[in-house]
Amino acid sequence: MLDSSTILTLVVVVLVVHYVLADRYPRPQNLPPGPRPLPILGNAHQMPLEYAEETFAKWSSQYGDVVFVKVFHRPVLILNSARAVRELMEKRSMKYSGRPPSVLLSELSGWGDVLGVMQMGERLRKQRRWLHSVLFAEGALDKFRAVQRTEVNVLLVSLLRKPDDYAAHLHRLTASLMMESIYGHTVASDEDEYLHYAEAALKGTTEVASPGAAIVDILPFLRHIPSWMPGAGFKREAAEVKVSIEEAHVRPYEMVERAMAAGDDKPSLVRNLIDECAGRGNLAEERRDIMSAGAVSYIAGVDTTKTVLLNFILCAVLFPEAYSKAQEEMGRVVGTARLPDLNDRDTLPYLESFLLEVYRWHCPVPLGVPHAASEDDEFRGWYIPKGCMVIPNLWLLTLDEELYPEPESFRPERFLGLSAEDAERLDPRNIVFGHGRRICPGRRFADVSIWLAVANIVAAFDVRKAQDADGKDITPPLAFVPGSVSHPRPFKCSIAARNVAMELLADLNPCAVYGARPYQLPFFDEVLT
Template identity: 50%
Template sequence: MFSFQITASVSATVLLMISFYFVHEWTKDNHKFRLPPGPHPVPFLGNIHQLPSSFHQRTFAEWCIKYGDIVYARLFRTPALVINSVQAAQDLMEKRSSKYSDRPRFILLAELMGWDCVITHLKYGDRFRKHRKWIQNAFQEKTSLASYCPVQRRETYVLLSGLAETPSALMSHLRRFTAAMIVEIAYGHSIISLDDELIRLAEQATKETVESGSAGSMLVDFFPALKYVPMWMPGAGFKRKASEVKRLVRRMLDTPFEMVKDAMASGTASPSFTASLLEETWNSGKLTEEDEDDIKGAAGVLYGAATDTTGAVLATFILAMVLHPEVYKRAQEEIDRVIGSERLPDFDDREALPYLECVIKEVLRWNCPVPLGLPHRVISNDEYRGYDIPSGSMIIANLWAMTQNEQFYSEPETFRPERFLDMDSETASISDPRNVVFGFGRRICPGQQFADSSVWLVAANIIATMNICKVRDGSGAEITPMASFIPGFVSHPRDFPCDIRPRSKKVLTTLAGLRAIYNP
C-alpha cells in the first residue's frame, strides 16, 4: 500500500512537471513575439482539436474570414502560419524565398518510409539545389520540352483510342496516359498496359504511402521521439506499416534504375532522364552510392509528382464537361471552327483557342488539384505586416482558398469558364489559377509547363473527337453525378458515370491511322 502511494505520488509529480513544461512552452512565444491573429489554442494540443478529420482547407478558409489572410496556429508544439491569399503567399514564399523554402522534418515519409531522396521532401540546401537543377534542365528548357512532344502526342492518341473502345474504363485510361509518359521520359521504358511491372511497383508504393498519411501531419512528425518506439510495442503500428512501405519504395526506386544501368552497360538503353544523369555523372568521375541515391530519387519523384495530379486534373475536366454540356458544346464549336475535321489539335493551335484556355483555367480553379500543397518551413525569425513569424514555423499555403476567393471569382463554387473572358488582360493574368496551383517560390513545381501542355493536348483532342454526356437510366432519365471530391493530399473526383462516344466514324478511322504511325 505504501509502495503504491509512493508510485502514485511520483507519477503525479512527473505529470505535473510535464504539464508545466508544455504550458511554459506554450506561453513563451506569446510573450516573446507579436504573433498574427488566430484561433485560441489549448496546452499540449494547440489547435489540432479544432481541425476536422478531412478537408482542412475549408477550416483554414473559415479562419481567414475571422482572423485575416495570415493566421497563426499551433499544431501541438509546432508553430504554424496558414496563408490564405495570393498576395501574402507571394510576399513571403516568393519575395523572401531564401527564408521560406525549407521543409519541415517529414519523419514518417522521409525517415521511416524511405522518401528521403526525393526533392519534395529534401531540406533546403545544396542537395535540394542539385535535384532542382536536374529537373529544371529536363522540364524547363525549350529543347527538352520539344523532345517530349512526340511522346505526348502518341500517348494522347492511345488514350483516345482507349476511350473509343472501352469508355467505361475512363480512369484506367487516364492512369495509363500519365504513367506511360512519365515512365518513358524518366527511364526510356515504353508502357503497353497498366500490368507493366514498373507501373505496379510505383502504384503500390505511392498508394500505400498516401494511405499512411500526409507529409508533416502525422503524430510522429510532431513528436520525433516516437520514431524510436520499438515495433513490438502497442501503438507502434505506424512503424510496422512504415517498414512495409519502405520495402516497396526501395523496389520502386531501385528496379527501373538498375534496368537503365544494365541497358547502358549493354549499349541498348533508350534516351531518358536517368540515362542522361548517369552518363553525366560517369563523365565527371566515379559513380558513388550517394550519386546513385540522388539519381534514383530525382527520377522516382517524377512519377509520384506528375501522374497523380495530372490524372486528377483530367478526371476533373471530364466531370465538369458532363455536368456542363453547354460549356462542352461551346468548346467543340471553337475547335470545329479553328481546326476543322481534317486533322486533330496540336500544340501550335493553342493561342487560337481562347475559350478552351478558359476551360482549362476553370478546371484548375474549380477543383484545386493539391489543396494545401506541401508545407514549407521558415528558416529564421521574420516580420510581416507588423507581426513576428518565429523561426521553424510551418508555412501552410491554402491554395484551395486562393482559388475560391470571391474577390477574384464571383460565385466560386460555380463552374464558369466565361469568368476569364469577362476580365481585362491584366486582371485575367493576376487571376490565372496556374499562378497558384503549382506552388510558390523555389518550391514551385518545376514540371509546370510539361503538365500544363499535357492537360491541354488531351482536353483539346477529347473535345475534337468525343461526345461526352450524362448516362441515362433504364427509363431514359439522365443521371447527374455529384460534384464530389475525395479528401486527401490530391483532390480526385469521386467515381462518376458518364457516356463517352466518338463523334463520327471518321474519328475512328483517324485514330486507327494515328495509332499505326505512333504505335510504340
C-alpha cells in the same frame, strides 16, 4: 509485459512532461491572430483530419487572411489570400522555402533524400536543376512530343472501346507518360514490372501518410516507441512501405543502365543525368540522387496530373454549354480531317480558357505542400517564429471573389480578352503549381500533357451525363476525396465518339512509335499490332 491501460497512462505522462518542458516556442503577444489554444494540445483538437481547407477558410472570415495556430509544440501559419502567399512565399522565398521536418517520410518511409522533403541547400538546388532541364526547359520538352502524341492516341482508343473505364484510362495515361519521360520505358501492359514498382510506392506512400499516421511528425518522440505497441501501427506500415519505395528508387534506374549498355538511346530524365554525371566522372557519387530524382518525379506527377484530367471530365459533364463551345471552336479552327496537336494551342483560346477554369474550379492540391520558416521573421508587425510550418490555402485562393467574380460558377469566359498583365495575374497555374523556390519543376511538362489530352478528347468525344434505366440524366454529385490531392469521387458519365471523329479514331495506331513491339491495350484481351 504492461497492460494497455498502463501503457496509455505512461504515454500521457510522457506527453505532458515532454511538451511542458520542451515547449520551444513561447507565445508573444504579437503573434498573428488565431483560435484560442489549450495547454499542451494547442489547437490540435481544432485541426480537422479531412477538408482542412474549408475550416481554414472559415477561420479567415474571423481572424483574417493570416491565421496562427499551434499543434502541440509546432507553430503553424495558414495563408488564406493570394497577397499573403505572394508576400511570404515569393517575395521572401529565402526565408520561407524550408520544409517542416517529417519523421514519417524522411526516417520511417525512406523518402529522406528526395527534393519534396529535403531542406534548402546545394543538394536540393542540384536536383531542381536536373528536373528543370528535362521537364521544364522549352527545347527539352520537344523530345517528348512523339511520346505524348502516342500515349494520347492510346487513351483515345481506350476511351472508344471501354468508355466506362475512363478513370483507369486517365491513370494509365499519366503513369505511362511519367515512365517514358523519366526512364524512357514504354508501358506496354498493365502488368508492367516497373509500373508495378512505382505504383506500389505511390499507393503505399499515400496510405502511410494519412492524417492519423502523421501524428509522429507532430510528436517526433513517438518514433522511438516499439512497433508492437498499441497505436504504433504507423511504424509497421512505414517499414513495409519502405521496401516498395526502395524498389521504386533502384529497379527502374538499373533498367535504364541496362538499356544504355544495350545501345538504347531513348531520351529520358534518368538517361540524361547518367550521361551528364558519367561525363564528369562522378556518377558513383550522384547515383543515389539520380534514383531519388526519378522516383519522386513519378510520385509527384502521376496523381496530380490524373486529378486535373478527372476534374476536366466532371466539368464537361456538368457544364455542357461550355464543353459545346470548346467543340465548336475545335471544329472551326482545326476541322475534322485531323486531330489537334500542340501546334494548335495558340489558335484555340476558348479551349485554353476552359482548361484554365478547370484548374481554378477545384484546386487539385488544396493546401499545396507545406513550407517552413528558416529564421525568425516579422510580417505586418507580427512575429513569425523560426521553424513555423506555413500552409497556403490554395483552394481558397482559387475561389477569391476579388480575383474571380462568382467563383462558384464555371465560366471560361473570365479568361478571355485579358491584357498580358491581367492574364499573368489571374492565371490559376500560378497558384496550383506552388510558389517561390519550391514551385513544381515539372509544371510545363504536366500542363502540355494535360492540354494535349483535353484537346483530343474535345475533338473526338461527346462527354455527357449518363442516363439511368428510365432514361433520366444522372447528375454527378460535387463530391471530392479529401487529402493532399483531391480528385472527384467516382461518378458515371457518357463518353461517346463523335461522328466526325470515328474515321480518325479508326486510323489510330499507337504502335507507330513503338515499332514492331506489340502493345497490349489496357483492359482488353486483344493485342494491337
